Amino acid sequence: MDCPNCGKWNPDDKTVCWRCQTVLPKPQPKKKRAANFLGLPMWMWVALVLFFVMTTFGQCMLVAPPGA
Protein backbone atom coordinates (compact mmCIF):
# COMPACT_ATOMS: atom_id res chain seq x y z
CA MET A 1 0.00 0.00 0.00
CA ASP A 2 1.71 3.16 -1.17
CA CYS A 3 1.04 6.39 0.68
CA PRO A 4 -1.25 8.62 -1.37
CA ASN A 5 0.59 11.66 -0.01
CA CYS A 6 4.30 10.86 -0.23
CA GLY A 7 4.23 7.65 -2.22
CA LYS A 8 6.13 5.65 0.37
CA TRP A 9 5.32 2.01 0.66
CA ASN A 10 3.57 1.00 3.85
CA PRO A 11 2.76 -2.42 5.22
CA ASP A 12 -0.82 -3.46 4.64
CA ASP A 13 -1.63 -3.44 8.35
CA LYS A 14 -0.58 0.19 8.73
CA THR A 15 -3.40 2.70 9.04
CA VAL A 16 -1.20 5.78 8.77
CA CYS A 17 1.92 6.39 6.72
CA TRP A 18 5.04 5.78 8.75
CA ARG A 19 6.71 8.67 7.01
CA CYS A 20 4.17 11.49 6.81
CA GLN A 21 1.44 10.18 9.11
CA THR A 22 -1.14 10.50 6.36
CA VAL A 23 -4.12 8.28 7.00
CA LEU A 24 -3.90 5.48 4.50
CA PRO A 25 -6.96 4.29 2.63
CA LYS A 26 -8.04 0.86 3.64
CA PRO A 27 -6.66 -1.83 1.37
CA GLN A 28 -9.27 -3.06 -1.04
CA PRO A 29 -10.77 -6.30 0.16
CA LYS A 30 -10.20 -9.20 -2.12
CA LYS A 31 -12.99 -9.73 -4.55
CA LYS A 32 -15.53 -12.04 -3.09
CA ARG A 33 -15.48 -15.33 -4.87
CA ALA A 34 -18.68 -17.26 -4.71
CA ALA A 35 -18.06 -20.49 -2.92
CA ASN A 36 -18.81 -23.21 -5.38
CA PHE A 37 -18.22 -26.91 -5.56
CA LEU A 38 -17.81 -28.79 -8.83
CA GLY A 39 -18.85 -25.70 -10.73
CA LEU A 40 -22.13 -25.26 -8.95
CA PRO A 41 -22.73 -22.63 -6.29
CA MET A 42 -23.15 -23.93 -2.79
CA TRP A 43 -26.76 -22.82 -2.55
CA MET A 44 -27.57 -25.06 -5.47
CA TRP A 45 -26.01 -28.04 -3.72
CA VAL A 46 -27.96 -27.19 -0.60
CA ALA A 47 -31.13 -27.02 -2.67
CA LEU A 48 -30.31 -30.35 -4.32
CA VAL A 49 -29.58 -32.03 -0.98
CA LEU A 50 -32.73 -30.58 0.53
CA PHE A 51 -34.73 -31.80 -2.43
CA PHE A 52 -33.14 -35.26 -2.16
CA VAL A 53 -33.75 -35.43 1.58
CA MET A 54 -37.31 -34.25 1.23
CA THR A 55 -37.98 -36.76 -1.52
CA THR A 56 -36.45 -39.63 0.42
CA PHE A 57 -38.20 -38.59 3.60
CA GLY A 58 -41.49 -38.34 1.77
CA GLN A 59 -41.08 -41.85 0.37
CA CYS A 60 -40.26 -43.20 3.82
CA MET A 61 -43.36 -41.53 5.14
CA LEU A 62 -45.43 -43.26 2.46
CA VAL A 63 -43.87 -46.65 3.12
CA ALA A 64 -43.97 -46.46 6.89
CA PRO A 65 -46.09 -43.66 8.26
CA PRO A 66 -45.31 -42.89 11.87
CA GLY A 67 -47.81 -44.11 14.39
CA ALA A 68 -49.25 -46.71 12.09
Ligand SMILES: [Zn+2]
Ligand atom coordinates in the same frame (compact mmCIF):
# COMPACT_ATOMS: atom_id res chain seq x y z
ZN1 LIG B 1 3.30 9.19 3.41
